[in-house]
Structures are given as C-alpha cells and as structure tokens.
Amino acid sequence: MLKHYKKQSHEIGVYLWIWGLLFVFSFFSYMVDYLNFEGTFRWTLIVIFMLSKAALIMAIFMHLFWERYAIVNVLLWPMTLMLLFVGIMAAESEYTLFTRLFYFIAGS
Amino acid sequence: MNRSTLPKGWDGFAHDWAADQKVFKGMSWGKAMMWIFLLSDTFIFSCLLISLLTGRASTAVSWPDASVVFGLEVFGVSVPLLLIAIMTFVLISSSGTMAIAVKYGYEKNRKLCTIFLLLTALCGAAFVSMQAFEWTKLIVHEGVSPWGNPFGAEQFGAFFFMITGFHGTHVTIGVIFLLIMARKVWRGDFDSGRRGYFTTMKSDYLAIEIMGLYWHFVDLVWVFIFAFFYLW
Amino acid sequence: MPEGDGYDYKIEAKAYTASSSGASVSPAESPDQELYHSKSWWTTYVFSQDAKYIGIQYFCAATAIAVLGLVLSVLMRVQLAYPGLNVLDPSTYYQAITMHGMIMVIFFLTALFLGGFGNFLIPLMCGARDMVFPYVNMMSFWIFLLSLLVLVASYLVPGGPTGAGWTLYPPQVITAGTPGNLWGLVLMLVSIVLFVVGFTMGGLNYVITVLQARTRGMTLMRMPLSVWGIFVATIIALLAFPALLVGGLMLLLDTVLGTSFYMPAIIATSNFGNEVSTEGGSPLLFQHLFWFFGHPEVYIVALPAFGIVSDLISVHARRNIFGYRMMVWAIIAIAALSFIVWAHHMYIAGFTPWFGFFFASTTLMIAIPTGIKMYNWLLTLWRGNIRFTVPMLFALAFFITFLNGGLTGMFMGNVGTDIALSDTYFVVAHFHFTIGIAPVLVVFGAVYHWFPLATGRMLDEGLGKIHFWITFVGAYMIYFPMHYQGLQGVPRRYFEMYNSSQASSSGLNEFITIVTIVVALSQLIFFYNIINSARAGKKAKKNPWDANSLEWQTPEMPPKHGNWGRTLPVVYRWPYDFNVPGASKDYIPQNVSPSQVRGAKAERT
Numbered sequence: 014m015l016k017h018y019k020k021q022s023h024e025i026g027v028y029l030w031i032w033g034l035l036f037v038f039s040f041f042s043y044m045v046d047y048l049n050f051e052g053t054f055r056w057t058l059i060v061i062f063m064l065s066k067a068a069l070i071m072a073i074f075m076h077l078f079w080e081r082y083a084i085v086n087v088l089l090w091p092m093t094l095m096l097l098f099v100g101i102m103a104a105e106s107e108y109t110l111f112t113r114l115f116y117f118i119a120g121s
Numbered sequence: 122m123n124r125s126t127l128p129k130g131w132d133g134f135a136h137d138w139a140a141d142q143k144v145f146k147g148m149s150w151g152k153a154m155m156w157i158f159l160l161s162d163t164f165i166f167s168c169l170l171i172s173l174l175t176g177r178a179s180t181a182v183s184w185p186d187a188s189v190v191f192g193l194e195v196f197g198v199s200v201p202l203l204l205i206a207i208m209t210f211v212l213i214s215s216s217g218t219m220a221i222a223v224k225y226g227y228e229k230n231r232k233l234c235t236i237f238l239l240l241t242a243l244c245g246a247a248f249v250s251m252q253a254f255e256w257t258k259l260i261v262h263e264g265v266s267p268w269g270n271p272f273g274a275e276q277f278g279a280f281f282f283m284i285t286g287f288h289g290t291h292v293t294i295g296v297i298f299l300l301i302m303a304r305k306v307w308r309g310d311f312d313s314g315r316r317g318y319f320t321t322m323k324s325d326y327l328a329i330e331i332m333g334l335y336w337h338f339v340d341l342v343w344v345f346i347f348a349f350f351y352l353w
Numbered sequence: 354m355p356e357g358d359g360y361d362y363k364i365e366a367k368a369y370t371a372s373s374s375g376a377s378v379s380p381a382e383s384p385d386q387e388l389y390h391s392k393s394w395w396t397t398y399v400f401s402q403d404a405k406y407i408g409i410q411y412f413c414a415a416t417a418i419a420v421l422g423l424v425l426s427v428l429m430r431v432q433l434a435y436p437g438l439n440v441l442d443p444s445t446y447y448q449a450i451t452m453h454g455m456i457m458v459i460f461f462l463t464a465l466f467l468g469g470f471g472n473f474l475i476p477l478m479c480g481a482r483d484m485v486f487p488y489v490n491m492m493s494f495w496i497f498l499l500s501l502l503v504l505v506a507s508y509l510v511p512g513g514p515t516g517a518g519w520t521l522y523p524p525q526v527i528t529a530g531t532p533g534n535l536w537g538l539v540l541m542l543v544s545i546v547l548f549v550v551g552f553t554m555g556g557l558n559y560v561i562t563v564l565q566a567r568t569r570g571m572t573l574m575r576m577p578l579s580v581w582g583i584f585v586a587t588i589i590a591l592l593a594f595p596a597l598l599v600g601g602l603m604l605l606l607d608t609v610l611g612t613s614f615y616m617p618a619i620i621a622t623s624n625f626g627n628e629v630s631t632e633g634g635s636p637l638l639f640q641h642l643f644w645f646f647g648h649p650e651v652y653i654v655a656l657p658a659f660g661i662v663s664d665l666i667s668v669h670a671r672r673n674i675f676g677y678r679m680m681v682w683a684i685i686a687i688a689a690l691s692f693i694v695w696a697h698h699m700y701i702a703g704f705t706p707w708f709g710f711f712f713a714s715t716t717l718m719i720a721i722p723t724g725i726k727m728y729n730w731l732l733t734l735w736r737g738n739i740r741f742t743v744p745m746l747f748a749l750a751f752f753i754t755f756l757n758g759g760l761t762g763m764f765m766g767n768v769g770t771d772i773a774l775s776d777t778y779f780v781v782a783h784f785h786f787t788i789g790i791a792p793v794l795v796v797f798g799a800v801y802h803w804f805p806l807a808t809g810r811m812l813d814e815g816l817g818k819i820h821f822w823i824t825f826v827g828a829y830m831i832y833f834p835m836h837y838q839g840l841q842g843v844p845r846r847y848f849e850m851y852n853s854s855q856a857s858s859s860g861l862n863e864f865i866t867i868v869t870i871v872v873a874l875s876q877l878i879f880f881y882n883i884i885n886s887a888r889a890g891k892k893a894k895k896n897p898w899d900a901n902s903l904e905w906q907t908p909e910m911p912p913k914h915g916n917w918g919r920t921l922p923v924v925y926r927w928p929y930d931f932n933v934p935g936a937s938k939d940y941i942p943q944n945v946s947p948s949q950v951r952g953a954k955a956e957r958t
C-alpha cells in the first residue's frame with residue numbers, strides 16, 4: 014500500500030516550481046492588458062498564456078502527466094470536440110452581426 | 122499484477138481498454154467518477170463561455186472595456202484589473218497549497234495535510250469575499266446589473282453575473298468540502314476507518330486526491346474566465 | 354467516499370485457469386465491494402440503495418408520468434378530430450403539446466432507459482454487486498422524483514404550464530400572450546435543472562460501474578449490447594445535458610431577472626412587476642444550445658433501445674448477434690456523430706447560409722452506422738431459430754417502425770426537402786416513429802423479457818399478444834396517415850384547422866383519434882397483466898428464455914441484495930454463444946468455462 018503512495022507522491026519542489034510558473038504566466042497575461050496590445054496579437058497572446066496555464070494545472074497539479082493513456086484520451090478528446098462548437102458559433106455570431114448591421118443600416 | 126508491469130503509452134491504451142474488470146487500471150472508483158464529472162462540468166463551462174463570446178460578437182452595441190470597468194484607484198492612480206489580478210493570484214496560490222495537501226495526503230501525514238487543506242480553504246474563502254466585494258462595487262456604485270449597465274451592451278452585466286456567479290458557487294462548494302475534509306483528516310477518520318455519516322461507508326486518503334481534482338478544476342476554469350471575460 | 358478499490362493490486366485472488374483450452378482469467382484487481390446494509394423497513398423498501406430497487410422505482414415513476422403524457426395526447430387528438438367539442442382551447446392545447454413533448458422525451462424515456470433499465474441491468478450484466486456509489490444512486494432517484502413533482506406543479510400555478518412547445522424557443526416563450534410565460538416557464542426550467550442534477554448523479558454511477566466494476570473476464574467486448582447502448586447513451590447524456598442546463602439557466606434569468614441573453618431589441622417584457630426593456634440578445638443562441646442538447650437527446654433514447662433490441666433478437670432467435678463488433682462500433686460512431694449534426698433542426702431558423710451543407714452532410718452520414726445496425730439485425734434473424742415470443746414480436750415491430758422512421762429521416766435531413774416539410778405533420782410522423790413509437794415498443798419487449806428476473810413470475814403471453822397487436826397496428830394506423838397529411842401541408846402545433854383547405858383532412862383526423870383512444874385504452878391490458886402477473890402469474894423457471902448473459906445466472910431468481918451470493922461470477926465468453934456446434938444445449942452462458950463444454954467446436958471469446 015505504502016509503496017503505491019510513494020510512487021504517486023512527488024517532491025514538493027515540483028509543485029513549487031509549477032506554482033511559480035503559473036504566477037509568471039498570469040503576470041504575462043496581465044501585462045497583455047496593461048500594455049494595451051490590440052487585435053489578433055492580443056488574442057493570440059491571451060490564448061497562448063491561457064492554454065499554458067491550463068496545461069500546467071492539468072498535467073502536474075491534477076497529475077494527468079502521470080496517468081495512463083486510457084484516461085488521458087478520454088478526457089482530452091471530448092474537450093477538443095468543443096472546438097467545433099466554438100467554430101460554428103463564431104461563424105454564427107459573425108453572421109448575426111452582419112444581418113443586424115445590414116438591416117439596421119440598409120433599413121427594412 | 123502490478124500497475125508498473127502494464128504496458129505503457131499507446132500499447133497501454135489498447136491493453137487497458139481491451140482488459141477485463143477495469144479500464145482505468147489502478148484508479149479508484151471515486152477518482153474515476155470525479156474525472157468524468159469534471160468532464161461533464163467542463164462542458165457546462167464551455168457552453169457558458171461559448172455563449173458569452175457569441176453574445177458579445179453578435180451584439181451591435183459596443184462591448185464595455187473590462188479593464189476599465191474592473192479597474193481600481195490606488196493612491197490616486199488607476200490600475201486596470203487590479204482586483205482581478207489579486208483574485209487570480211489568490212486562487213492560483215490555493216491550487217498550489219492544494220497540490221501540496223494532496224502530496225501529504227498520499228504520505229498520510231495528518232498534520233501537514235490538515236494545515237494545507239485549511240490554507241486552501243482560506244484562500245478559497247478570500248477569493249469568494251473579494252468576489253462579493255466586486256459584485257457590491259459594481260451593483261451599488263457603478264450601476265451594473267444583469268439587465269443593464271451604463272457602459273454599453275446589456276449582455277455584459279448579464280454574462281458577468283451569471284458566469285462569475287456560477288464559478289463562485291463552485292468555489293463556495295469547494296470551500297465547504299475542504300473544511301469537511303480537513304476535519305476528517307484531523308480527526309483521523311482515514312486512519313481509523315470511521316464511517317461516513319450519510320453513506321455509512323469507510324473512506325481513506327484517496328478522498329483528498331479527489332478533492333484536489335475538483336479544486337484544481339475550479340482554478341482551471343478561472344484561467345479561462347480570466348482570459349475570455351476580463352482580457353478578451 | 355464509499356470504498357471500492359484498494360490502492361494497489363494487493364488482493365491475490367487465485368487465478369482461475371481453465372485447464373483444457375488454456376483460457377485463463379486474470380485475478381481480481383480489487384477487493385469485493387462492501388455492501389450497504391439497510392437497517393429498517395424504510396431504508397430497505399423506500400430509501401433503498403440497491404440498484405435493482407432504484408431501477409424499479411425509476412421505472413414506476415417514469416411510467417406514471419408517461420400516463421399523464423398519454424392522457425394529454427388523447428386530449429389533443431380529440432380536440433383535433435372534434436373541434437366542436439372544445440375539450441381544449443388554444444392555450445390549453447399548447448400547454449398540452451409542451452408538457453406532452455417534454456414529458457415523453459425527457460421525463461419518460463430518458464429516465465426509463467437510463468434510470469430504469471440502466472440501474473436494473475448494468476450491475477447484473479457486468480457481474481457487479483451493485484452500482485459503485487449506492488448512496489448517490491439513491492439520491493439520483495429522489496431528485497428525479499422531485500423534478501417530476503415540480504413539473505406537475507406547473508398545472509397549479511397562475512397561468513398554468515408553459516405553452517411554447519417542448520423546444521421552449523425564446524423570445525416567444527417569455528413574451529406576453531404565450532400561456533404560462535412566467536410561473537409555468539420557471540417551474541419547467543427548475544424541473545429540468547433538477548432532472549439534470551439528478552441524472553448526473555445516476556449517470557456517473559452507470560458509467561463508472563461499466564468502466565471500473567466489471568467482474569473477472571468481463572472485457573468491454575464481452576458486454577451484452579444492452580449495456581453498450583445504455584453506457585454510451587449515458588456518456589452522451591453527460592456531455593449533452595450541460596448545454597440544456599446552460600441554455601435553461603440563461604432562459605431562467607431572462608424570465609425572472611429581465612436579462613437579454615436571448616431577447617432581441619423589439620421586445621419589452623414585464624417581469625415580476627417591473628418593466629424591463631431588452632436589447633441585443635440572440636434567439637439563435639438558444640436554438641443552438643437547445644439542439645446541441647436536443648439532437649444527442651434523441652440518441653440517448655435510441656441507443657439503449659438499439660442495444661436492448663439486439664439482445665432480444667439474438668436470444669429469441671437463438672442466434673448469435675451478427676457482427677457484434679460492428680454493432681459496438683456503430684453505437685460509438687452514432688454517438689460521436691450525434692454531436693455534430695444539431696443544426697439540422699434549424700434549417701428554417703435563418704442561420705449562416707453555409708451551415709446547411711455541413712449539417713446536412715453530417716446528418717446523412719449517420720445513416721451509415723444506423724444502416725449497419727439494421728442489416729445486422731436482419732442478418733441475425735436470417736435462418737435463425739425464431740421463437741415468436743412477445744419480446745420477439747415487439748423487437749420485430751421495432752425494426753419495422755424504426756426503418757420507417759429512418760427513411761423519412763432522409764427527407765428531413767436534406768435542406769431542400771426539409772424546408773418544405775418543416776412544421777408539418779410529416780415531422781410529427783417522423784419523430785413519433787423514431788423516438789416515440791420505436792423505443793416504446795422496445796420498452797414493452799424489454800418488460801416482457803426481464804419481468805421474470807424482477808419478480809420471479811412470467812407475464813401472461815396471451816394478454817401480451819393482444820396488447821402487442823393492438824399497440825403495433827394501432828400505432829401504425831395513427832402515424833402512417835400523418836405522413837400524407839404532412840405532404841398535404843397540414844401544419845403541426847395547430848389546435849384547429851378552421852375552414853382552411855387543410856380541413857379536408859378532418860375525416861382522417863377522426864380516424865386517427867379513434868385509433869388513438871383504442872390504443873390508449875389497450876395499455877390497460879398491459880397494466881393489468883403486470884399487476885396480475887406480479888401477484889399470481891406463472892412461476893418462472895430459472896433462466897426462462899435460455900439466455901447467456903449474466904443477469905440470468907444469479908444464484909437466486911429474483912436476485913438478492915448483492916446479486917451473486919458469496920462469489921462473483923467469472924466470465925469466459927461473449928453473451929451470444931447460441932447453437933454452438935457440438936455443444937449439448939443450444940446456449941452456453943457467459944460464465945461457463947471452456948472445460949465445461951468440451952464437445953463444442955466453435956467458441957467465441
């Protein structure tokens with residue numbers, strides 16, 4: 014029993030490191046706003062920092078890095094599926110906005 | 122048969138799914154359940170955030186600038202998103218302490234485990250209090266409500282209160298369970314095999330790990346809310 | 354946290370090795386589940402934590418609410434055929450439609466298949482002692498019951514239940530003029546939220562039991578297709594209900610707080626007394642969220658039916674299921690595809706023009722795995738040793754009905770034809786064939802099949818056959834003419850046709866209504882059969898259908914708490930070893946080891 018615990022347990026340093034990295038990434042993403050980056054550049058940076066933080070939390074804090082592929086795949090694929098929903102809704106909202114502006118401006 | 126003798130990587134993937142008894146080898150029922158629950162919860166938050174972005178992108182009225190709305194005046198200087206930055210800081214810290222609590226849980230270190238659980242709960246409570254402060258400030262002083270605000274699109278307030286409220290509820294529930302867990306660890310329930318009040322079943326230190334998964338998830342969601350609501 | 358699993362593979366169960374063919378079964382990976390033991394009458398029979406009881410409780414509650422749904426449908430039919438009687442007025446008709454649709458899809462079929470059959474069958478078929486978290490499982494049922502009470506309570510509040518159709522489209526559902534646009538809607542949404550919460554508690558149980566609590570030798574590819582269907586449907590539900598939850602939550606806020614998530618600019622609403630004007634919301638957003646849930650929902654209902662019907666066909670035709678692996682993969686493929694077709698319900702909603710092509714393509718793609726399943730059922734029957742028992746009759750009826758519904762689905766899936774057919778009775782006919790009648794036929798078949806397991810007695814075959822013929826032929830007579838009505842352009846969700854050209858179908862309407870009443874009344878035969886047989890039916894022998902799957906191999910029948918007595922069964926083969934050449938009997942149960950059937954030539958594992 015204890016052997017297994019030992020196997021799952023890591024040096025405390027790992028957690029402190031990740032903790033620190035999370036602060037750094039959060040600071041970076043805060044700076045994106047502070048420095049008033051705009052447009053695509055801003056969004057790219059936001060997404061990159063967001064995903065890095067998410068990856069660190071999932072991989073190390075939630076131990077996904079040490080889990081077997083059986084569970085890792087079960088978790089990650091459905092989340093990827095959500096991207097399709099995101100894409101569809103992005104297109105849809107563009108179109109809604111277009112129709113709105115079109116009819117507001119072109120009149121009825 | 123031991124977990125370390127099983128095939129690894131994709132071979133392990135094929136092996137585990139083709140095996141009998143368990144797909145997630147060596148994983149307790151409770152932990153598997155928490156993972157699947159979190160997957161379902163991920164879909165809830167994804168739907169919330171997708172709705173937010175859809176609402177924002179399809180409104181013809183201008184969207185308020187979050188970094189101004191959530192700015193704070195400190196000594197006469199206005200700092201954008203200050204409170205949010207602090208809240209992020211606190212929540213990430215709580216994730217750090219939680220990870221350490223889980224580590225001590227594995228090691229059956231009653232004392233340190235309790236301490237770190239309590240620290241986590243403290244951070245969580247601080248987070249919720251700051252959120253309450255933020256809500257009050259917005260509602261009372263800035264006139265932001267779910268059905269309207271002076272800055273721009275109505276949906277801004279609506280999504281803000283709904284999403285942060287939903288997340289805040291998760292944090293609050295987490296804090297309550299952290300306190301319960303801390304009490305259990307401290308009392309030594311997991312060593313003595315004391316039975317749960319409702320379930321009448323024994324429990325053990327794995328419960329801390331499961332608690333940890335939930336708590337990290339709450340932090341994870343905040344990362345996305347921070348990005349999509351406050352920064353976007 | 355209930356205890357189920359050790360931290361390591363400490364338990365050294367003696368590896369059971371079947372000597373003759375060298376087939377070996379790996380040792381137990383975790384200690385035996387600690388069972389919950391009830392202490393009083395209340396905790397044994399009412400607040401039971403035994404999955405079998407919970408399943409039966411789910412079954413009874415879902416059936417009870419279905420009776421309400423049925424009564425509503427009869428009232429609607431009477432109104433349509435005899436508008437002069439004025440049994441319903443426009444408001445009550447809309448409320449009846451809404452409640453009928455919602456009840457039948459969610460509170461009846463979803464709860465029945467997953468909560469009812471899932472609870473009853475999964476532990477037994479996987480060789481587990483119970484669900485993994487019995488306490489949570491119990492809570493699931495009580496929350497479900499609460500959601501039913503809230504739903505029914507909407508008939509008591511001012512304004513009555515909501516009347517916007519089961520799709521609850523805003524802004525109509527909120528604006529003045531729609532019946533039940535405040536309290537009725539609030540109760541409906543609260544009830545849905547409760548249902549989702551309750552379901553999630555149960556659903557996690559079903560999934561984890563299948564994934565983590567199977568018995569030794571029970572690989573996923575040895576599970577009966579019933580379990581596969583219920584299992585995959587539960588996964589779909591866990592991933593699809595979130596969209597409904599979020600959509601419903603936002604609708605709730607729009608209703609009570611006057612937010613404008615969905616409310617566009619033109620409308621001013623009055624909520625709880627204060628006037629709020631709304632602006633800029635997107636009604637399309639709701640439709641997307643709703644159907645992101647709504648389409649997978651139809652497969653939540655259909656997949657368990659697919660699974661169960663496979664087992665019924667195989668057992669009662671004494672034939673192994675044709676293409677078992679293909680059947681499993683088809684279930685999985687359907688489940689995956691079901692998440693990317695949702696907007697085929699929105700062809701006339703005015704969405705982005707190029708969506709039509711994408712969603713029509715994905716929709717038609719679903720026909721492939723579904724077609725595979727149809728052919729495999731047919732090939733299972735081919736040269737089978739068919740026993741025309743009542744379950745078999747229902748299974749065959751399902752086959753025909755679903756085929757019919759699937760074919761009309763081809764029309765609905767294509768944008769061009771759908772735009773003409775949308776909101777006509779053609780749609781009503783299509784979806785009643787696919788998710789109305791077909792699954793209900795499976796439910797009946799399943800009840801006749803598993804009733805002996807639950808009660809130890811057989812249902813009466815004679816009454817069963819009468820019930821079957823009236824229901825099946827009746828259902829056809831009700832819905833088949835509706836295709837014609839739809840092609841003539843009779844619109845759906847109309848409470849009367851007045852003097853329009855559609856009034857010419859009133860003769861047909863009368864016919865349909867009379868049959869409906871007969872079919873509805875004939876269900877009394879079914880209820881009588883159940884009640885009477887449970888008390889005084891013929892005693893069932895053990896394994897009355899000579900089936901292979903584990904649920905029939907328990908030491909006692911009906912199985913006791915803990916299912917398996919002292920030792921868990923060990924599984925050596927798939928559940929479809931029927932008529933194996935050389936074997937002495939025409940079936941080999943899953944827990945019979947190879948050494949016990951020496952003569953058998955072919956053995957699948």
Ligand code: HEM
Pocket residue numbers: 423426427429430450451453454455457458462517518519520781785788789790793831844845846847869872
């Ligand atoms: C003998 C049994 C049944 C009869 C006679 C019946 C009859 C009806 C009628 C008359 C309508 C309204 C059509 C309209 O005016 O637009 C309707 C709608 C509907 N029914 Fe049934 N039904 C039956 C069983 C079922 C079952 C088992 C389901 C399960 C899925 C179901 C699901 C629905 C749905 C989803 C609607 C649409 C509600 C709406 O338009 O919002 N029905 N049914």
Ligand SMILES: [Cu+2]
Pocket residue numbers: 647648651694695697698
């Ligand atoms: Cu659909």
